[in-house]
Amino acid sequence: MLKISDLTKKFGAFQALNVGQIDIPRGQVTGIVGPNGAGKTTLFNTVGGAFRPDTGQVMLDGTDITGLPPHKLAEQGLVRTFQISRDLGALTILENLLLARPGQLGESITASLFSRARIRAEEENAVEQARTLLERVDLWRLADQSAANLSGGQKKLLEVLRAMMLSPKVILLDEPAAGVAPTMEGVLADFILSLKAEGVTFAIVEHDMEMIERLCDSVYVMTEGREMMHGSFHEVTSDPRVLEAYLGS
Numbered sequence: 255m256l257k258i259s260d261l262t263k264k265f266g267a268f269q270a271l272n273v274g275q276i277d278i279p280r281g282q283v284t285g286i287v288g289p290n291g292a293g294k295t296t297l298f299n300t301v302g303g304a305f306r307p308d309t310g311q312v313m314l315d316g317t318d319i320t321g322l323p324p325h326k327l328a329e330q331g332l333v334r335t336f337q338i339s340r341d342l343g344a345l346t347i348l349e350n351l352l353l354a355r356p357g358q359l360g361e362s363i364t365a366s367l368f369s370r371a372r373i374r375a376e377e378e379n380a381v382e383q384a385r386t387l388l389e390r391v392d393l394w395r396l397a398d399q400s401a402a403n404l405s406g407g408q409k410k411l412l413e414v415l416r417a418m419m420l421s422p423k424v425i426l427l428d429e430p431a432a433g434v435a436p437t438m439e440g441v442l443a444d445f446i447l448s449l450k451a452e453g454v455t456f457a458i459v460e461h462d463m464e465m466i467e468r469l470c471d472s473v474y475v476m477t478e479g480r481e482m483m484h485g486s487f488h489e490v491t492s493d494p495r496v497l498e499a500y501l502g503s
């Protein structure tokens with residue numbers, strides 16, 4: 255589904271990313287792990303459109319998406335989750351989902367000169383889509399409350415729902431377990447796996463190895479900007495080179 259080839263990114267003279275080949279298979283959850291500074295965030299930033307790569311290629315379902323900005327990537331079916339920031343916390347839960355769709359408001363204003371009825375129908379569809387998503391994770395009853403009041407786990411669910419508003423093929427998920435209470439980790443993991451069962455493909459950067467084990471069909475280990483190893487959770491966690499990379503960091 256997502257093929258990352260020969261992807262490099264430098265900051266000044268520092269080579270932060272130097273990936274040979276990372277494949278994220280369709281309908282699977284692929285983990286990206288590695289010690290701090292290994293380049294995991296830079297990989298997501300470069301694939302997710304925050305940075306342009308210096309060299310290399312990213313293919314999404316057969317289409318070259320290298321260097322596209324986030325809103326173009328979303329149109330193609332690739333979405334990266336972001337932490338619910340303080341600004342988003344000021345909005346209600348429902349507003350967070352409705353505003354997850356880029357360009358909706360501006361397009362509505364222009365287009366509304368021509369077709370108010372069509373716009374109204376689109377907005378109703380978006381609310382319906384948001385409601386369906388929120389009901390799945392038992393957040394619809396809180397739809398009009400400020401997102402700032404949500405627990406860490408509920409915020410993570412909201413991040414995934416915001417991505418799902420774009421009906422993506424692939425979600426790049428940033429540290430789903432960070433700041434999440436242990437009881438909510440299971441809820442979050444089950445929701446991610448239910449989306450996977452519906453065909454959504456995930457790449458996940460995560461430090462929590464229990465979450466990686468629970469979610470991932472396979473795992474890439476990164477060190478020093480490169481993909482050092484790829485295998486099952488068991489294979490990578492029992493490999494002495496991986497242990498050494500973590501201890502050496």
Ligand code: ADP
Nearest residue numbers: 265268270288289290291292293294295296297
């Ligand atoms: P990880 O997410 O695996 O902890 P990062 O991708 O954040 O690793 O960082 C990889 C390396 O690139 C680190 O040495 C980091 O200091 C450096 N780096 C990341 N982003 C920038 C940036 N915007 N400018 C300069 N150096 C950066």
